[in-house]
Amino acid sequence: MQLLTNKSVLQEANPLPALELRKGKSIATSAVLFFIIFIGIMIREKYKEGLGTDQVIFLILFIAVGIFTLIHSFDKSPDVIINQEGIRNRKHHFPFSPLILMSWNDIQYFFLREIEEEYGSTFYIMIRERETEKDRKLTLSGYDSSAETILSLIRQYAEKHNIHELDKQTS
DSSP states (O other), X not given: OOOOXXXXXXXXXXXXXXXXXXXXXXXXXXXXXXXXXXXXXXXXXXXXXXXXXXXXXXXXXXXXXXXXXXXXXXXXXXXXXXXXXXXEEESSOSTTOOEEEEEGGGEEEEEEEEEXXXXXXXXXXXXXXXXXXXXXXXXXXXBSSOHHHHHHHHHHHHXXXXXXXXXXXXX
8 A cells, every 4th residue: 555645646635625605695685675675665655746856866776776785685606716726706796797717827926915994904815916917806704704714725725836925914
């Protein structure tokens, strides 16, 4: 029986897991829908005799937000996928928008960025693409997995693909 001592052989024998990340939507969606229904009832009662131009524009915008929120609540597809191919994330935050792949070979380096705000800090992973030399931002909060889990998996894949992690930046 042959012992597995080669690092690449060990990595193939123990592949890294994939992670699908979804934003929490249930509470926010419910609150927005309730608010829209409440405002709709108030507008209907107040303006039974007719609406002015300003009220019509406001009502159209409110209905559009309501429809967008309702559609968004039915979108169960992942917002981010981290797997052996790379990192797939949405280019736009619209419901049902496609995921764009950034393969591990396309990543030059990454670093953790902390933005300090009044109510706390927000953490991002900034990823530098090799060919375009553009930074892509991946938010670490609001998903159904912890920031530590996401960062740990990205670090494991980065080590496997010889991608360097730069020092954390704070602003």
